[in-house]
Amino acid sequence: MRRRFFIHDFDSSTARLTGDPAHHLARVLRASPGQLYELSDGSSLWLARVDRVSKSAVVFSLVEQLPVTPDPLHLTLLISIVKFDRFEWALEKATELGVAEIVPLTATRSEKALVTAAGKRAARWQKILIESAQQSRRLRPPILHAASRPSDLFRRVRAQLAAPLARRSLNILLSERLSAPALRSILEGKGTTGAILAIGPEGGWTDEEFASAISADFREVSLGPTILRTETAVIAALSVLRFALPP
16 A cells, blocks of 8 residues: 655645655655655645655656545544643544544643643644554644643633534533443434544543533543543544444
């Protein structure tokens, strides 16, 4: 299977890959003229042949436009910031599972040192999303939004509820509370265009965050009787949504 790379745009019959991706293709993969790769600008996809390889760029000629299959399910992940190695692993897996948008959350019970340092990690996180999207052969990487407080974000979601598309989106708040119903109980027979999945920090949501989410039409649900780490909850919940929600 051919490797896929993202570029900024196509120029009639040619394309150019620059920066770290070009270095990786030229120095690590040892690309040479004549080899074929897939290139995406986020909206269209082309089969392309390597023309020239230099220290700063790989130049391609476009061979054939390839069909694009849009993802019918728009998934947004609201993920509380946890220890960076686990958080970044969760970003990688969420990308592989087709998440379209990701918002890091600075929850009340998030570790303050991690929240303070998060701003310096944005470029690294974006790189992880790009590399993961290329590896999983997506048309584009997820959109990475700026970190936000959960209560602020839930208020913005509540303000958008009047939109027809928003009414067809399923808003899900994962909870460790024993009274929370199982995730599967709210998925049966749902005709949705997407879902917003909110996952809390290691210490759990506060009462204020629960109330703010519920006022924004989030459904509090559980993944079972055991307490899952954040990155485990990401994979489990997204896999369930991929399986249960109709395309």
